[in-house]
Amino acid sequence: MKSVITLFFAVLLSLGLTSYSYAADTEHQHSTADAAEVYHCPMHPEVTGHKGDSCPKCGMKLVKAEAVVYHCPMHPEVTGHKGDSCPKCGMKLVPAESKGEGAMHMHQH
Template sequence: MRKIIIFTMLLFGLTACDKVKFWEDKHSAEAAMHTYTCPMHPEVISDKPGKCPKCGMDLVLKDAPEKKEEGIKLDDLLKPTNEFVVSEQPVIKVKRENIPTTVDALGTVEYDTRQIGSISSRVAGRIEKLYVRYKYQKVSKGQRILDIYSPELLTAQQNLLFVIKNDRSNKTMIDASRQKLLLLGMPASQIQKVIQRGKPDLTVPVFSNYSGHIQQAG
């Protein structure tokens, strides 16, 4: 009778130990699934929500233990990456496209300085006649802009006529006088007319080298 009682007590003790161990394992698993940590400091661990003692951020629930994925075989992982992808993340295809954009902004519009050209005389003098009347007037290349009177041009014409009249055989002096008038901006056709008439012109025309619109006079 004494042996039977001892055996029963031992059996009850083993059964109780098994129950305590099972309860501790279950409690540990539940605790692991409810562990909170700091996103910036993973070493900070807590069993309940709160603030991180280091940075003050809210503690977040730590991920539950990962489960073993079923259905992925070794052959699937050994395939080339461009043939098999173990992912379900949405992707987009990048393409180049010109999209018209309208921007409402305050500012000023200026002329492109690369498209600006100036018309000026090569000699000092005064304008006798101006052929452009107003701002933004259209001008074509080769158009007559103004007539200028210049004492320097008048003197150069008189020197050319003097050489032709008194030393026509001196080709060097005649060519030099003609070249001086060309450098001063007098057209070759006008020089030829001066030689034919034997009389200098009081004014010399200035022509435009550009096509566009008059913007301003400097």
């Protein structure tokens, strides 16, 4: 009788570990896919979420965020998100230009 109870608990433990492992793998795959796609509210860019979510502030559907880097015009090493301000000077962060665009805006004296 003791060996039957031990066998029962061994099978139960094995099933529990197998289901836990499966759940962890599924969650990892889900979070990896979500990390590639970030969604934000068009009216409140600080509100982010997943595809199909709505903004808790205004109820709008979240849209796919573009990979735009914002930086301070005076301190380009300071980066952040749309609507952020520079902690050094307080200026609003602006979209960073690509290297090709920056060359077009240079003035020669």
